Amino acid sequence: MKITFLGTGTSQGIPVIGSKHPVCLSKNPKDKRLRVSVLVEWDDFAYVIDCGPDFRQQMLRSKCEKINGILFTHEHSDHVAGLDDIRPLCYMNGDMNIYAHERVIKSIKNRFDYIFKTENKYPGAPTVITNVINNKPFNLSGLEVIPINANHYFVQVFGFRFNDFAYLTDIKTVDDNELEKLKKLKILVINALRIEPHISHFNLDEALQFVDKVKPKKAYFTHISHLLGFHDEVQRRLPENIFLAYDGLQLTL
Numbered sequence: 001m002k003i004t005f006l007g008t009g010t011s012q013g014i015p016v017i018g019s020k021h022p023v024c025l026s027k028n029p030k031d032k033r034l035r036v037s038v039l040v041e042w043d044d045f046a047y048v049i050d051c052g053p054d055f056r057q058q059m060l061r062s063k064c065e066k067i068n069g070i071l072f073t074h075e076h077s078d079h080v081a082g083l084d085d086i087r088p089l090c091y092m093n094g095d096m097n098i099y100a101h102e103r104v105i106k107s108i109k110n111r112f113d114y115i116f117k118t119e120n121k122y123p124g125a126p127t128v129i130t131n132v133i134n135n136k137p138f139n140l141s142g143l144e145v146i147p148i149n150a151n152h153y154f155v156q157v158f159g160f161r162f163n164d165f166a167y168l169t170d171i172k173t174v175d176d177n178e179l180e181k182l183k184k185l186k187i188l189v190i191n192a193l194r195i196e197p198h199i200s201h202f203n204l205d206e207a208l209q210f211v212d213k214v215k216p217k218k219a220y221f222t223h224i225s226h227l228l229g230f231h232d233e234v235q236r237r238l239p240e241n242i243f244l245a246y247d248g249l250q251l252t253l
């Protein structure tokens, strides 16, 4: 299985438009972060988790020309706003499978009503097949995916486990019974927004405590704000099995 971090930034990305913050002005490519998304590939299959406003650029940058579907963690703009840009993939490969909680599908239907029109649908619009996810394992091209239910302040969020890899973003709390699903992971990806606490995201300390609880072999932090600091400086202070993800990073497991 191959994992590619397509984007590792928080909702505004890094740099933030107009910001003179030193991290936004950094010349280090690892300090440039598109909105969060990850590409998960195995055998001949490829799925992305979330489809934010940078989706087009992410597909071009990673030279990804075919995906079998999109899994959505939740309905916030930085996770869904790129859905219109699946059009070239639909033209080449047909209808796109999307997987999300019923509430998230509803929100996507409101936001992209033209995609779901059954009458007088504009011919160039994307075509999708909706798959509602409950908090139960589901099959993706022969692989069992386990959703992990978590809370992003008052918004429900799904994380996803594929074999020994789990990806959770926009998390503030996870119920103890859901932690059972995160045992014996080789790689855990979790959000770590910034140093200061935040109402709906783990800050760095909370992310570190979560890793300590789950005990994966390795952990990678994502959904990073410029307020976390420079990639290289933060990385130096982290325990040896914990890493800041960065755009373009690939992992094989």
Ligand SMILES: [Zn+2]
Binding pocket: 010, 011, 076, 078, 079, 170, 223
């Ligand atoms: Zn987000």
Ligand SMILES: [Zn+2]
Binding pocket: 074, 076, 152, 170
């Ligand atoms: Zn969010």
